[in-house]
Amino acid sequence: MVAPESQFQQTSPMAKHAVRNKPSSCLSDSFLFIGGAMVALLLVWTLWSSVNPNPYPNPSFGTIVNEAKTISASEVSNGRDCVINTQGANLRHDPPESTFYDDPQISYSIEKPVKNWDEKRKEWMKHHPSFAAGASERVLLVTGSQPSPCKNPMGDHLLLRFFKNKVDYCRIHGYDIFYNNVLLQPKMHTFWAKYPVVKAAMLAHPEAEWIWWVDSDALFTDMDFKLPLERYKEHNLVAHGWFHLVYEKKSWTSLNAGVFLIRNCQWSMDFMEAWAGMGPQSPDYEEWGRIQSRTFGDKLFPESDDQAALVYLILTGKHKWADRIYLEGEYYFEGYWLDIVGTLRNITEKYVELEGGERRLRRRHAEKVSESYGALMDHYLKEAGIGHGRDTLSRPFITHFTGCQPCSGDHNKMYSGESCWDGMQRALNFADNQVLRNFGFVHPDLLDSSLVTPLPFDSPA
Numbered sequence: 001m002v003a004p005e006s007q008f009q010q011t012s013p014m015a016k017h018a019v020r021n022k023p024s025s026c027l028s029d030s031f032l033f034i035g036g037a038m039v040a041l042l043l044v045w046t047l048w049s050s051v052n053p054n055p056y057p058n059p060s061f062g063t064i065v066n067e068a069k070t071i072s073a074s075e076v077s078n079g080r081d082c083v084i085n086t087q088g089a090n091l092r093h094d095p096p097e098s099t100f101y102d103d104p105q106i107s108y109s110i111e112k113p114v115k116n117w118d119e120k121r122k123e124w125m126k127h128h129p130s131f132a133a134g135a136s137e138r139v140l141l142v143t144g145s146q147p148s149p150c151k152n153p154m155g156d157h158l159l160l161r162f163f164k165n166k167v168d169y170c171r172i173h174g175y176d177i178f179y180n181n182v183l184l185q186p187k188m189h190t191f192w193a194k195y196p197v198v199k200a201a202m203l204a205h206p207e208a209e210w211i212w213w214v215d216s217d218a219l220f221t222d223m224d225f226k227l228p229l230e231r232y233k234e235h236n237l238v239a240h241g242w243f244h245l246v247y248e249k250k251s252w253t254s255l256n257a258g259v260f261l262i263r264n265c266q267w268s269m270d271f272m273e274a275w276a277g278m279g280p281q282s283p284d285y286e287e288w289g290r291i292q293s294r295t296f297g298d299k300l301f302p303e304s305d306d307q308a309a310l311v312y313l314i315l316t317g318k319h320k321w322a323d324r325i326y327l328e329g330e331y332y333f334e335g336y337w338l339d340i341v342g343t344l345r346n347i348t349e350k351y352v353e354l355e356g357g358e359r360r361l362r363r364r365h366a367e368k369v370s371e372s373y374g375a376l377m378d379h380y381l382k383e384a385g386i387g388h389g390r391d392t393l394s395r396p397f398i399t400h401f402t403g404c405q406p407c408s409g410d411h412n413k414m415y416s417g418e419s420c421w422d423g424m425q426r427a428l429n430f431a432d433n434q435v436l437r438n439f440g441f442v443h444p445d446l447l448d449s450s451l452v453t454p455l456p457f458d459s460p461a
């Protein structure tokens with residue numbers, strides 16, 4: 001099914017998000033406390049494991065090839081192990097004590113809701129203390145595309161580049177990533193396909209605090225920017241949008257559901273049950289379509305869709321849902337490509353100017369430490385009076401090619417195909433330049449994807 005013409009037409013008003021101050025019901029204090037206890041445990045365990053380098057020689061794992069083990073910094077160059085896990089998590093330890101994985105009642109399927117997930121997750125974490133450090137900031141990025149080849153001859157190539165961009169971002173920031181390309185619930189196609197994947201990802205990655213869904217046609221155009229997770233500590237779902245448009249305008253485009261961050265917790269399980277309950281696998285699908293059309297005057301197609309469903313849940317579930325939802329409008333948590341691609345040239349010039357004026361920003365460095373150079377650039381941007389808001393000269397965080405349909409090629413008739421493809425090339429190469437830089441190369445022309453030139457030393461002095 002092709003998304004209807006009016007799908008995802010975004011407005012780009014400037015607005016502050018509503019202030020929210022209710023405490024989160026998911027992330028309890030006891031979890032934080034257990035986290036602290038785990039750090040202590042981990043410390044003991046790490047000390048112990050450096051005495052005994054292979055603490056879990058589990059005989060039942062017959063196919064282990066590498067001796068992956070927790071190591072301390074001084075052990076890094078011992079020359080024997082190619083596999084080193086710098087984050088300290090023990091990837092070979094799964095004790096025999098039973099967890100939710102051993103419960104035959106627990107289902108990965110979207111149709112069978114999981115109950116008491118917070119306790120189950122905590123229990124698993126208790127048995128895997130090496131994952132305690134950094135647990136509250138751990139993010140799993142989830143994305144995906146259709147199971148069959150793209151109709152657009154360029155489509156699969158474009159999807160590969162969009163995926164490469166996400167892999168680059170995750171590698172730089174130490175996030176895991178999962179690409180799905182099968183419909184886990186066959187009836188939940190197009191924009192509904194993500195919910196079964198997000199639910200399964202929650203069960204597959206209990207160590208992750210956040211699941212971050214990013215549509216296949218969205219890309220990172222600021223490789224340095226990190227999610228301000230601290231800002232979302234009282235919330236369980238983050239999407240790009242504005243509460244005042246939800247409540248005052250009752251518009252189904254008052255937010256965008258193509259990129260969202262959802263906390264790995266029971267609230268989210270319940271929310272997704274309600275959210276996905278308006279989807280095509282539900283016996284009430286047609287009725288939900290009618291309800292959405294009645295509720296949103298600007299929605300011009302009859303089928304129930306996930307974005308209208310999200311706005312509807314916010315409108316009708318203030319305490320139950322909306323209080324735990326953060327609509328991010330301060331920076332491009334995701335941004336509409338037509339607002340963005342025309343600004344990339346001036347943004348590039350601004351960064352070149354800042355780098356030209358500060359030698360530390362031009363210093364070559366290992367990709368692994370690029371976060372510290374991102375923080376440095378942030379400092380100089382601030383000094384130049386440039387924040388991360390929209391309509392500034394900072395790099396937009398995520399650019400979303402809504403309406404361009406790279407895979408099917410059935411782009412919205414509002415744009416010419418040319419502007420979609422040119423826009424994607426520009427944005428992809430703009431992002432790639434931030435990555436290639438640490439490999440010593442640059443695309444001199446954002447519209448020529450094949451050409452790179454070596455970066456001179458101390459560039460762009």
Ligand SMILES: *[C@@H]1O[C@H](CO)[C@@H](O)[C@H](O)[C@H]1NC(C)=O
Nearest residue numbers: 341342343344345346347349
């Ligand atoms: C880029 O900068 C130039 C010169 O400052 C300005 O005239 C132009 O409007 C800017 N373009 C955009 C898209 O902001």
